[in-house]
Amino acid sequence: xxxxxxxxxxxxxxxxxxxxxxxxxxxxxxxxxxxxxxxxxxxxxxxxxxxxxxxxxxxxxxxxxxxxxxxxxxxxxxxxxxxxxxxxxxxxxxxxxxxxxxxxxxxxxxx
Amino acid sequence: xxxxxxxxxxxxxxxxxxxxxxxxxxxxxxxxxxxxxxxxxxxxxxxxxxxxxxxxxxxxxxxxxxxxxxxxxxxxxxxxxxxxxxxxxxxxxxxxxxxxxxxxxxxxxxxxxxxxxxxxxxxxxxxxxxxxxxxxxxxxxxxxxxxxxxxxxxxxxxxxxxxxxxxxxxxxxx
Numbered sequence: 001x002x003x004x005x006x007x008x009x010x011x012x013x014x015x016x017x018x019x020x021x022x023x024x025x026x027x028x029x030x031x032x033x034x035x036x037x038x039x040x041x042x043x044x045x046x047x048x049x050x051x052x053x054x055x056x057x058x059x060x061x062x063x064x065x066x067x068x069x070x071x072x073x074x075x076x077x078x079x080x081x082x083x084x085x086x087x088x089x090x091x092x093x094x095x096x097x098x099x100x101x102x103x104x105x106x107x108x109x110x111x
Numbered sequence: 112x113x114x115x116x117x118x119x120x121x122x123x124x125x126x127x128x129x130x131x132x133x134x135x136x137x138x139x140x141x142x143x144x145x146x147x148x149x150x151x152x153x154x155x156x157x158x159x160x161x162x163x164x165x166x167x168x169x170x171x172x173x174x175x176x177x178x179x180x181x182x183x184x185x186x187x188x189x190x191x192x193x194x195x196x197x198x199x200x201x202x203x204x205x206x207x208x209x210x211x212x213x214x215x216x217x218x219x220x221x222x223x224x225x226x227x228x229x230x231x232x233x234x235x236x237x238x239x240x241x242x243x244x245x246x247x248x249x250x251x252x253x254x255x256x257x258x259x260x261x262x263x264x265x266x267x268x269x270x271x272x273x274x275x276x277x278x279x280x281x282x283x284x285x
Contacts, residue, residue: 017260037266
């Protein structure tokens with residue numbers, strides 16, 4: 001069931017990236033695609049009825065979910081935040097130079 | 112010894128922030144040190160980072176292909192620095208150039224699929240900054256959108272490989 005949510009989020013993000021004309025909405029669509037992929041990664045490692053992968057004196061038998069996709073998602077979230085911040089800087093520069101964020105209203109831009 | 116090939120340009124990038132006057136020498140000296148390390152080493156070496164063996168840790172592999180790739184990367188970087196237009200250095204791009212050398216060396220050396228994704232993203236981010244020019248920020252923005260969507264799908268294919276084979280190591284997957 002979770003797979004359908006992540007596939008729908010990736011589809012919504014790609015549709016927004018293609019159809020929208022505002023540059024800030026491109027950043028929002030990019031963030032939505034990132035979130036969809038991260039939900040897919042988490043749902044890969046999830047096993048029904050297992051516990052969080054923390055070793056302690058109360059967990060004598062290893063009854064864990066797969067911890068590797070969670071480590072991957074932690075790294076992917078950090079990289080996504082960095083790219084989002086760089087994109088926000090570039091959006092500010094575009095607004096300073098052209099005075100608008102709509103693609104069709106920009107003048108003298110090399111497309 | 113292999114990890115010095117990644118660590119030395121990263122150290123140079125940190126030094127170039129602190130010590131602004133040594134930047135011209137630093138950009139020449141870093142690929143020269145890398146080339147001399149490559150002259151000492153002989154191919155087919157494997158180094159396990161942190162002492163963890165292959166299914167759990169991340170290995171760095173120096174085989175024949177990555178040896179030649181690293182030689183070409185460092186030679187081109189040295190030629191580019193020696194023949195560089197001086198106004199590129201005036202825009203404070205030295206740190207980004209050194210990080211680009213770090214991440215391309217890591218991309219040639221790594222033996223782990225997810226680690227190659229991380230180095231790919233670092234390469235992509237530093238090339239977005241290099242592509243940014245004051246006259247055309249919209250071009251760099253388009254490059255960022257397309258490149259990061261492609262990186263996201265690289266991550267998706269990495270996790271599908273992990274599901275089907277149960278490992279992220281390149282030797283185990285193949």
